[in-house]
Amino acid sequence: xxxxxxxxxCVEAVRVLYGQEISVETIGFEKTKRExxxxxxxxxxxxxxxxxxxxxxxxxxxxxxxxxxxPVIREFHVIKGFLNLVMTEKFWLDFLEKEASSEDFGRSPxxxxxxxxxxxxxxxxxxxxxxxxxxxxLLGHSLSLILEANGYDVRKVNxxxxxxxxxxxxxxxxxxxxxxxxxxxxxxxxDHLVGKYYVLFEKHYKEEIRELMASGMTExxxxxxxxxxxxxxxxxxxxxxxxxxxxxxxxxxNSWTYEGFTRSYExxxxxxxxxxxxxxxxxxxxxxxxxxxxxxxxxxxxxGSIWVDLxxxxxxEKLLLRADGTSVYITQDLGTAEQRYEEYHxxxxxxxVGNEQIYHFDVLKKVMKKLGKPAADTIYHLSYGMVELxxxxxxxxxxxxxxxxxxxxxxxxxxxxxxxxxxKVDDFPEEEAGILxxxxxxxxxxxxILKVDPKKNMLFDPKESIDFNGNTGPFIxxxxxxxxxxxRKAADAGYVMRDTGSTIRDSSxxxxxxxxxxxxxxxxxxxxxxxxKLLYQYPSVVSQAGAELSPALIxxxxxxxxxxxxxxxxxxxxxxxxxxxxxxxxxxxxxxxGKVIRKGMELLGxxxxxxx
RNA sequence: GGUCCAGUAGCUCAGGGGAUAGAGCAACAGCCUUCUAAGCUGUCGGUCGAAGGUUCGAAUCCUUCCUGGAUCACCA
Numbered sequence: 297x298x299x300x301x302x303x304x305x306c307v308e309a310v311r312v313l314y315g316q317e318i319s320v321e322t323i324g325f326e327k328t329k330r331e332x333x334x335x336x337x338x339x340x341x342x343x344x345x346x347x348x349x350x351x352x353x354x355x356x357x358x359x360x361x362x363x364x365x366x367p368v369i370r371e372f373h374v375i376k377g378f379l380n381l382v383m384t385e386k387f388w389l390d391f392l393e394k395e396a397s398s399e400d401f402g403r404s405p406x407x408x409x410x411x412x413x414x415x416x417x418x419x420x421x422x423x424x425x426x427x428x429x430x431x432x433x434l435l436g437h438s439l440s441l442i443l444e445a446n447g448y449d450v451r452k453v454n455x456x457x458x459x460x461x462x463x464x465x466x467x468x469x470x471x472x473x474x475x476x477x478x479x480x481x482x483x484x485x486x487d488h489l490v491g492k493y494y495v496l497f498e499k500h501y502k503e504e505i506r507e508l509m510a511s512g513m514t515e516x517x518x519x520x521x522x523x524x525x526x527x528x529x530x531x532x533x534x535x536x537x538x539x540x541x542x543x544x545x546x547x548x549x550n551s552w553t554y555e556g557f558t559r560s561y562e563x564x565x566x567x568x569x570x571x572x573x574x575x576x577x578x579x580x581x582x583x584x585x586x587x588x589x590x591x592x593x594x595x596x597x598x599x600g601s602i603w604v605d606l607x608x609x610x611x612x613e614k615l616l617l618r619a620d621g622t623s624v625y626i627t628q629d630l631g632t633a634e635q636r637y638e639e640y641h642x643x644x645x646x647x648x649v650g651n652e653q654i655y656h657f658d659v660l661k662k663v664m665k666k667l668g669k670p671a672a673d674t675i676y677h678l679s680y681g682m683v684e685l686x687x688x689x690x691x692x693x694x695x696x697x698x699x700x701x702x703x704x705x706x707x708x709x710x711x712x713x714x715x716x717x718x719x720k721v722d723d724f725p726e727e728e729a730g731i732l733x734x735x736x737x738x739x740x741x742x743x744x745i746l747k748v749d750p751k752k753n754m755l756f757d758p759k760e761s762i763d764f765n766g767n768t769g770p771f772i773x774x775x776x777x778x779x780x781x782x783x784r785k786a787a788d789a790g791y792v793m794r795d796t797g798s799t800i801r802d803s804s805x806x807x808x809x810x811x812x813x814x815x816x817x818x819x820x821x822x823x824x825x826x827x828x829k830l831l832y833q834y835p836s837v838v839s840q841a842g843a844e845l846s847p848a849l850i851x852x853x854x855x856x857x858x859x860x861x862x863x864x865x866x867x868x869x870x871x872x873x874x875x876x877x878x879x880x881x882x883x884x885x886x887x888x889x890g891k892v893i894r895k896g897m898e899l900l901g902x903x904x905x906x907x908x
Numbered sequence: 909g910g911u912c913c914a915g916u917a918g919c920u921c922a923g924g925g926g927a928u929a930g931a932g933c934a935a936c937a938g939c940c941u942u943c944u945a946a947g948c949u950g951u952c953g954g955u956c957g958a959a960g961g962u963u964c965g966a967a968u969c970c971u972u973c974c975u976g977g978a979u980c981a982c983c984a
Contacts, residue, residue, distance in 0.1 A: 324926070332927075339926060341964065351964085377964090378927060420984065460984060601982070610911085611980085618982050625984045654912065655979050681913080682978080689977085718946065736946090748921065751913075753977070755920070764946055766932040767921080774946045782943050852922060855931080866939095866948045886943095908946080 298336065299325050301366065302381070306338060309361040316346040327829050333373060334380030335829055338362075341377040351377030385820055388828050389881070396831055396888045402838045402895060404447035411449040411640050414440050416648035417566065420457040421553040422466040423491035425560050425700035427683045427756060428650065428690060431745050434901060435680055436648040437566040438746055438847040441899045446842035451640055454568040455632055458550055459575045460625065464531040466490050467545055468524070469497035479552050485701065487556030490549050500524060536622050563704050565738070565901055572636070574628045581631030582623055585616045588667045609662050611655075616663070629660050630667075637671035644674050646845070651679035651751070678845055681753035683745075698758060707737035707762065714764055720908055732905055736770050739902045743769030746900050747851040767855050769902055772893060775858040776904040778865065779890035785871060786883050819878065823864040827885055830857045834892050838899070847900055854896040861889050 303320040310318050324339030340355045347354050352374055359372035359379050368387040373380045395401060416436020419425060425433075440450045470477075470493045479486045501524045508518035519525065534542045561567065585602055588594040594604050594616065602617040616627055636645060647657065657677035664672035682689060683698075690697045712733040715721055721729040744762045748754045764770040820828070833853070841849040870882040897904050 326926090329927070337927090341926070344964070376927065457984065462984065615982050620982090622982090624982065650978095651913070652978060653984085656984090658911095679913090684977090714946075720944085720946080752921090753914075757920085760919090760933085763920095763933070766946095768932080768946085770946055771932095774944080778944055778947085785943060848922090852931090855922095859931080862947060863949095865943080866945095869943075871943050908944085 298368065298383075298387075302336065302338065302362065305362055305365055306358060308365075309358050310343060310346060313357055313361065314347045318343070318346060327833060328380050330826055332375065332378075332380060333382065335383045335825065336381045338379040338381070339377060340379055344377075355379040388820065388825075391828070391832060392881075392884055392888060396834075396892075397884075402835045402892070403445045404839065406449070407447040409449070410643040411451050412443055413451045413453055413636055413640050413642045413645045414443070414648065415453045415455055415646065416440075417454045417561075417568070418457060418649065419454075419557060420460075420462060421487075421490065421550050422462045422494045424485070424487040424556060426690060427698040427700065427703060430564065430700050430703065430741070431680060431683050431754075432648055432650070433561070433564055433566045434742055434745050435678075435750055435847065437564075437901045438899060439646070439648065439678070439845055441901065442838065442841050442845075442847060442850070445838055445899060448842075451570065451642070452568045453570045453572060453636065455572045455574065455577075456554075458573050459535065459578060459628075461528060461532050462494070463546070463550075464528045464535065465497040465501075466494040467542070467549060468528045468531050469493035469500075470549065471545065479555070485556045485559070486552030486554070487560070488701075490553050490556075497524065497528070532622060533620060560700055560704075563738075564700075572632060574632070577631040577635055578623045578628035579631065580635055581627040581629065582617065584630045584634060584667060584669075585627060591668075593666050593668075604659075604663050604666060606659065606662055606666075611659060611662065614659050614663070626656065626660060626663070629656075630663060633660065633664060633671045633675060634669060637669070637674065642674055644676055645671070646676050646678050648678050648680065651681055653677070654679050678750070680750040684753055684755050686755070686757050686759075698756065703741065704737070707741045708733050709737075710761065710764075711737035711740065711770075715908070724907075732908060735903055735905050736764070736773060736908065739769035739773050739897075739904070740764060741769075742900060742902045743772065743851060746847045747855070749848045750846055769897075770908075772854055772858045772897060773902075773904045774908060775861055776890055776893045776897075777906060777908040779861070779886050779893070780906040782865075782870060782886055783883070783890070789871060791880070791883055821868060823860065823867060824882070824885060826860050827857070827864055827889060830860055831888060831892060834896070838896075841899075850896050850899050854893055857889060857896075858893060861886075861893075 300320075303323050303325055306323045307318055307320055310316050322342050324337075324342070326337050326339070328334035328337045338355075338358065340351050340358060343354050343358070344351050349357075355374040355377060359374060359381075362379075362381070363369045363372055368383055369381050370384040370387075371382045373382070414436060416439075417429070417433050419429060436452070440452050443450045470490075473496060474493065477489070479489050482489060484492070501522060504522040504524055505515070505518040508522060509515060513521065531542060535546060585594060588604075589596060589602055594602055596602050597619075599619040600621075601615055601619040603613050603615055605613050607613065614626070615624060616630075617623055633645065636642075649657070654677065657675065657679075661672055661675045661677075664675065684690070685696060685698070687696065712729075715729075715733060715736065721732060724732065740762045744756075745754070747767065762768070830853075837849055837853045841847060864885075868882070870879060870886060873879050873882065894904050
């Protein structure tokens with residue numbers, strides 16, 4: 297790699313020229329900015345202290361040394377403390393033909409290491425998915441692909457939250473007001489039907505609290521004393537003692553939800569290797585708690601509840617098991633972590649969970665540690681920011697959530713409307729058009745969400761909706777379709793491509809002959825060089841995205857590449873070029889740009905159409 | 909109150925020690941007899957929350973403060 301070579305050569309130069317030993321980290325190496333002439337830049341400011349000369353003088357001497365030793369450098373320019381290197385055309389042609397055209401460009405070889413377990417989605421079964429869940433699912437799915445591209449053996453797991461008081465609320469509401477309604481009889485998608493009863497419960501519960509407060513109770517007393525919540529708690533107890541009627545209804549309602557989730561997952565294009573259910577793991581969690589109690593690392597209070605004391609860790613005391621023996625959220629997470637660790641012996645267990653649960657995972661990790669479980673060290677909480685609406689956070693209780701299914705419907709409709717208006721599908725068969733609307737709609741939604749740094753909160757304004765112009769999924773998809781169209785025309789004109797259309801098979805028939813390049817050492821135009829520089833960065837962007845667990849890095853990179861390509865496309869003729877010897881290179885540049893766009897978008901879980 | 913995260917153009921977001929701080933949207937002005945105009949070009953728009961500090965160099969690192977958010981549940 298040129299970066300490594302250059303850095304090492306700089307170290308050598310400093311030794312030879314100034315008799316000083318420096319480490320490779322001392323040298324700054326970066327892609328030269330767009331508006332400055334050059335391909336790569338060496339930052340020489342830090343060298344001033346070793347050479348006792350002005351940065352400019354050092355840059356000149358260093359440039360001379362590098363140009364002398366590295367034949368891939370054609371020339372160099374010095375601006376202030378920057379040494380800007382211009383690579384030879386041969387360097388770039390070699391890069392295109394050898395590295396960039398490989399199918400593995402941007403993928404690391406498989407690491408010989410234990411797997412990474414990646415948990416995402418993790419829905420509750422009492423209500424349908426909303427926009428926040430969409431962010432979670434898209435992030436998780438994209439991360440799995442990015443980690444795989446970085447050579448990791450990834451296991452995608454989903455932990456379904458199918459037990460707990462919230463589920464019992466839906467159950468109870470259904471028992472009370474359901475009248476035997478089913479998804480079939482009502483025509484309502486299963487998860488939405490269950491959600492309807494959850495909302496119904498909350499509504500009546502709220503009313504009851506209000507009434508109790510009117511009769512003199514404090515809010516807290518009312519919230520705990522209301523008949524509805526007591527009934528729900530009673531159902532939770534019956535559930536934990538396996539009351540057959542409760543279990544039967546619970547199974548039925550959950551199956552409705554799963555049926556609904558499966559449809560939403562399919563539309564989103566996410567999948568899992570393994571699905572865990574809390575109803576299966578919470579018992580193991582309880583066991584861990586009892587085990588910890590025996591070993592004396594946990595303690596029992598007078599009422600029989602079991603607690604962990606984390607005050608010496610800077611946290612507080614935390615309840616792990618209620619006095620009545622029922623488990624809380626963290627109880628099952630202890631069991632899940634242990635079970636998962638036993639099953640995979642992973643090097644890392646990544647949990648894609650919102651930043652509202654930072655404290656929870658801090659506690660989880662520390663409790664596992666206290667229990668002496670090695671799983672503790674593998675737990676990593678990838679906390680992502682909330683999706684906010686203009687009026688603030690989404691709140692299920694206040695009905696301000698943006699429903700996932702509605703959102704996807706809306707994106708499809710907008711895609712269809714826009715595409716038809718532009719007359720893009722006039723010659724498409726109806727079925728193919730439908731696929732395209734889905735591709736574009738989901739592309740817009742996914743890109744919109746993934747382009748922002750996962751750890752930051754993001755704003756979604758339903759009124760302004762999601763754009764299809766500018767820094768958007770459809771813009772990138774469009775650029776890809778444009779490239780494919782160009783390549784189809786090239787094929788018609790007799791230029792030979794590989795089956796994938798991504799690279800050129802017989803490069804000698806397409807590329808300018810090396811001998812013809814030597815005298816024309818500047819035939820690469822600025823936009824072409826810029827694209828080459830960007831393409832060159834792709835592998836490091838993928839590895840950085842893997843290291844930082846950030847799909848946003850890839851999204852923003854692809855946008856830059858697509859934008860740059862559009863400029864090239866608009867300004868520079870390809871098939872219309874009169875100097876035939878240049879056509880091959882431009883086609884190759886286009887083909888590889890198209891491939892990198894496609895591969896990069898794949899890492900985001902977004903597909904790109906060949907025509908749109 | 910403790911802890912954590914964020915504050916960059918009117919709005920949504922990049923940039924996380926290096927060159928004159930970038931995109932998109934919005935607004936305005938251009939570009940389709942020519943490879944897809946979901947595109948391209950240009951104009952307008954900034955005390956990078958504030959003040960100190962470290963450094964040859966700070967939007968970026970450190971300290972303090974201000975503002976917003978999350979969390980500190982026998983909810984999940």
